[in-house]
Structure formats: structure tokens, C-alpha cells
Amino acid sequence: MNEVxxxxxxxxxxxxxxxxxxxFAAAEDAVQDALVEAVRVWPADPPRDPKGxxxxxxxxxxxxxxxxDAARRRREDxxxxxxxxxxxxxVDDTLQLYFLCAHPSxxxxxxxxxxxxxxxxxxxxxxxxxxxxxEATMAQRIxxxxxxxxxxxxxxxxxxxxxxxxxxxxxxxxxxxRVLYLVxxxxxxxxxxxxAEAIRLTRQLAAAIDHPEVAGLLALMLLHHARRAARTAPxxxxxxxxxxxxxxxxxxxIAEGVGILQAAxxxxxxxxxxxxxxxxxxxxxxxTAEETDWVQIVEWYDELARLTDSPVVRLNRAVAxxxxxxxRAGLAELAALDDSLPRHAAVAAxxxxxxxxxxxxxxxxxxxxxxxPDLAERDHLTRQAARLNARRCR
Amino acid sequence: xxKYLLLKHYRGAPASVNDVPMDQWTPEEISAHMQYMxxxxxxxxxxxxxxxxxxxxxxxxxxxxxxxxxxxxxxGPFAETKDLIAGWMVIDVDxxxxxxxxAGDLSAAPxxxxxxxxxxxxxxxxxxxxxxxxx
Numbered sequence: 162m163n164e165v166x167x168x169x170x171x172x173x174x175x176x177x178x179x180x181x182x183x184x185f186a187a188a189e190d191a192v193q194d195a196l197v198e199a200v201r202v203w204p205a206d207p208p209r210d211p212k213g214x215x216x217x218x219x220x221x222x223x224x225x226x227x228x229x230d231a232a233r234r235r236r237e238d239x240x241x242x243x244x245x246x247x248x249x250x251x252v253d254d255t256l257q258l259y260f261l262c263a264h265p266s267x268x269x270x271x272x273x274x275x276x277x278x279x280x281x282x283x284x285x286x287x288x289x290x291x292x293x294x295x296e297a298t299m300a301q302r303i304x305x306x307x308x309x310x311x312x313x314x315x316x317x318x319x320x321x322x323x324x325x326x327x328x329x330x331x332x333x334x335x336x337x338x339r340v341l342y343l344v345x346x347x348x349x350x351x352x353x354x355x356x357a358e359a360i361r362l363t364r365q366l367a368a369a370i371d372h373p374e375v376a377g378l379l380a381l382m383l384l385h386h387a388r389r390a391a392r393t394a395p396x397x398x399x400x401x402x403x404x405x406x407x408x409x410x411x412x413x414x415i416a417e418g419v420g421i422l423q424a425a426x427x428x429x430x431x432x433x434x435x436x437x438x439x440x441x442x443x444x445x446x447x448x449t450a451e452e453t454d455w456v457q458i459v460e461w462y463d464e465l466a467r468l469t470d471s472p473v474v475r476l477n478r479a480v481a482x483x484x485x486x487x488x489r490a491g492l493a494e495l496a497a498l499d500d501s502l503p504r505h506a507a508v509a510a511x512x513x514x515x516x517x518x519x520x521x522x523x524x525x526x527x528x529x530x531x532x533x534p535d536l537a538e539r540d541h542l543t544r545q546a547a548r549l550n551a552r553r554c555r
Numbered sequence: 556x557x558k559y560l561l562l563k564h565y566r567g568a569p570a571s572v573n574d575v576p577m578d579q580w581t582p583e584e585i586s587a588h589m590q591y592m593x594x595x596x597x598x599x600x601x602x603x604x605x606x607x608x609x610x611x612x613x614x615x616x617x618x619x620x621x622x623x624x625x626x627x628x629x630x631g632p633f634a635e636t637k638d639l640i641a642g643w644m645v646i647d648v649d650x651x652x653x654x655x656x657x658a659g660d661l662s663a664a665p666x667x668x669x670x671x672x673x674x675x676x677x678x679x680x681x682x683x684x685x686x687x688x689x690x
Contacts, residue, residue, distance in 0.1 A: 381570040
């Protein structure tokens with residue numbers, strides 16, 4: 162049995178339960194139980210209709226749990242209710258679920274965890290392992306998040322029938338995309354490949370909603386994911402873009418990303434993810450690092466700066482200018498930026514090295530290593546400093 | 556079994572024997588050092604003695620409560636702080652002697668010239684729960 166296939170049914174099954182009147186938190190628990198049951202039972206006894214099976218089992222679990230709770234919570238009226246399945250609005254349900262899990266009142270880490278569980282169908286243990294926190298901590302984070310979005314303790318049976326099963330105050334597309342972007346950027350650390358999971362969830366979202374920025378984010382992820390194998394050396398150290406073995410890039414993933422991006426750009430509603438994907442596509446398009454179209458990349462950074470006004474974008478733009486117009490031009494751009502920006506020293510080091518000032522470059526690489534946000538980057542920058550120091554001494 | 560914290564210092568420990576900063580090593584020497592550290596942790600995972608290990612950024616901030624309704628006061632980072640933790644490893648071993656042996660192995664990680672750094676590591680026992688049987 163394919164676990165990813167099973168998990169892809171999660172959001173629509175959950176959506177059906179909620180539409181039938183289950184409150185979100187209870188429905189989500191019931192769906193998790195059904196998934197666990199499916200993993201146990203399906204290998205020996207595969208159902209003809211997997212989704213129908215999951216809905217039936219999850220609904221039964223929900224009723225059992227509600228019955229157990231009934232005396233205290235007075236939900237008997239809901240227990241006896243067996244609503245007609247109604248028209249299948251699976252796509253709409255899925256979309257609503259994404260919005261709910263990116264609810265504006267959730268913190269980013271809660272939204273990420275809830276999305277992975279309720280939309281992605283991952284278990285709490287898998288999510289905990291992926292984020293390197295104890296399972297009990299992740300369980301608390303998820304249950305608090307569910308309570309936050311479940312609507313402030315109002316029992317669904319007491320709510321008006323029309324209002325029941327509807328998600329209140331969902332987030333918007335932009336917040337959903339931010340959550341998926343965060344998941345993708347986490348890469349993979351435990352037994353779950355978060356980058357692949359983020360791509361799967363974004364693909365599912367792109368199928369549910371026609372939105373150029375959703376397409377842009379999907380293209381961006383595919384283009385970055387395509388370079389993954391080439392990004393680390395066998396000893397685990399980082400390999401910068403210019404030194405990567407481009408033969409190891411995944412051309413299929415690149416072709417798909419470029420196709421999705423072109424269709425999105427043709428709609429003429431540019432957004433930051435499309436612009437970032439365009440930059441990634443230009444890198445992917447160059448047969449060698451020397452053949453990179455830096456002039457066009459600078460133009461895309463101009464678009465990106467216009468869209469986001471982010472100093473990080475202007476820092477990256479300085480690198481591109483350094484490649485397009487020479488390191489002195491890049492350093493001039495850099496001079497206009499606050500040197501407390503993350504990676505400012507690393508960019509300065511790189512541009513000084515290209516300009517031939519190895520002593521300054523080595524000093525700045527060491528300074529950048531001192532400020533590096535993660536181990537891989539720190540090691541990489543320390544190696545750069547060491548490389549230049551070794552060259553200068555000989 | 557008893558847990559011990561192995562502490563590595565940026566500053567505050569006595570100077571190591573092979574005391575050359577890492578950015579003065581060759582890239583190959585850095586790789587060899589990383590490999591040694593990874594192998595060490597992997598070996599302890601295999602023997603069932605590894606609990607946790609983390610590296611810390613060199614710069615931190617001091618924070619203290621500043622009274623009802625006021626935001627906390629922050630200070631630092633202090634360039635002159637005497638003691639600065641670089642990272643830690645938590646091990647769960649059968650004896651104090653084993654903890655010392657492992658810390659010694661870790662301190663032998665290669666540095667400049669491929670020679671052991673002989674870095675001073677601090678070994679701190681965890682304060683454990685009281686044993687069930689006390690007499």
C-alpha cells in the first residue's frame with residue numbers, strides 16, 4: 162500500500178466529516194484513527210473504495226468518541242444524526258482545510274504542524290521527528306492549534322444547523338502559501354522528507370485553486386528540489402550553485418517547474434513567488450555557471466524588490482549585479498545596505514574575492530562563519546576562509 | 556547508567572595544545588575534523604550511549620525581568636565574557652570513567668596539520684533522580 166496515496170485522501174475525508182457536522186478537532190482525531198487503522202488493515206484486506214472506507218471508519222470513530230463524551234458535553238442530538246453524504250465537494254473541502262490550517266490566529270509553527278497533520282495526514286510522531294522536538298511537545302502544539310481554529314468551544318450541535326460544518330474565518334491564499342513555503346524550506350531531517358511533502362501539498366492546492374502565485378510557489382519548489390542531489394557533497398558539506406554538477410540536476414522536475422511557471426506568467430498577475438521561480442528557472446536554464454543570464458536575473462530581482470521591498474532581496478540583487486556588471490558594481494550596491502543584514506558579510510566576502518582582494522575576503526568569510534545561522538553554512542564559510550588563507554600563505 | 560554533559564567552549568577553557576583557529580586550517584583539515592566529529596557521534600549512537608548534541612551560535616544575549624508591566628531588560632552580547640559555550644553533547648554511560656574516556660576521545664579530534672587539538676572539554680554529571688532503593 163502506498164502511504165502517500167493514503168495520506169492524499171486525508172483532507173477530503175476530513176472535509177466530509179466536518180460537513181456532516183463534526184467539529185474540526187474531533188473530526189481530525191477520528192481521521193487520524195482511521196488512517197492508523199488503514200495502515201494496519203489494508204495490506205491484508207484492501208478496500209474497493211479506499212475513500213469510502215476511510216469516511217465510514219472515521220465517522221464511526223467520531224461517533225464513538227462523541228458518545229463517550231456525550232454525558233458531559235450533551236451532544237446526543239448529533240450522535241443519532243446520520244446525514245446524507247450530500248454532493249461531493251471534495252475540491253472545495255480540501256481548499257477550505259488549507260485555509261483553516263493557515264488560520265491567521267495561529268503562529269507559523271502551529272500552522273505548519275496543523276497543516277502537516279490535517280492536510281498532509283502525517284502522524285504527530287512523524288511531524289515531531291521532522292522538527293526534532295519531543296512527540297509530547299508536538300502533540301500539545303497540534304491540540305492547541307486545533308482548539309484555536311475549532312471555534313471557541315462552541316459545541317457544533319448547538320450551533321445553527323446551517324453554520325455547522327463551515328470553517329469560520331479562514332486564512333487567505335497568501336497565508337497558506339507562506340505555511341507551505343516554511344515546510345519546504347525545512348528540508349528534511351527526520352524520517353519525513355518535508356520538501357517532498359511540501360511539493361505534494363502545494364500540487365494538491367494548485368489542483369484545487371486557480372491562482373498564479375500558487376503555481377509560482379509550486380514552480381519555485383520544483384526548480385529548487387531539482388538541484389537537491391547536487392547541493393551536498395558526499396561528506397555532507399554544501400556545494401554552492403556555481404560549483405554544482407549540473408548533470409545531477411533533475412531535468413524532469415526542471416521541465417515541469419518551467420512549464421508551470423510559464424503558464425502562470427502568461428496570466429500577467431506577477432507575484433513574489435513567480436518572480437523567485439523565474440530567477441530559479443534562469444539558473445536551471447544555464448548549461449554552465451558561466452552561461453548564466455545574470456542581466457535577466459538582475460531584472461527579475463528588480464521586479465522582486467518592487468513587489469516585496471525586502472532588504473534580503475536587495476542583498477541577493479547585489480550578488481547578481483556583481484556577476485552582471487562586475488564585483489565593484491556589486492560592492493557599490495552592497496554599500497547602500499545595512500551591514501547587520503543576515504549574510505551581508507558572506508556576500509561582501511564573495512564580491513571581494515572576485516575583485517581579487519583575498520585578505521579582505523578571508524577576513525569577511527571568517528566573520529560570516531561567526532554569524533552563520535546553521536552548521537552547514539558555518540562549515541562552508543569557514544572552509545572558504547581556510548581556502549583563501551591557505552592560498553595566501555603559499 | 557548516568558548522564559553526563561560534555562561541554563565545548565569557545566572561550567573560558569584552558570588553551571588547547573594545537574591551538575590554531577579553524578579558518579587558518581586547510582579545507583582538507585576542516586573536512587577531516589568534521590568527519591571525526593560525525594563518526595564519534597555515530598559510534599556513540601551504535602553503542603547506545605548518545606543522547607543529544609547541539610552546537611550554539613557564538614553570540615547570545617543576557618535577559619532579566621525588569622518588574623511588573625515592563626519588558627525584560629536585555630544586554631550583550633559581551634565581547635569580554637570569560638566563558639562562552641560552543642556546544643554540548645549529552646551521553647548516557649555506565650560510569651564516570653567511561654564519560655572521561657569518551658571526552659578524551661572527542662578531544663583528540665584532528666585540527667591544524669591533521670594533529671589532535673587536545674582541546675579541553677568540560678564533563679559535568681547530571682543531578683539524577685533519587686534511586687528507588689536507598690538502603
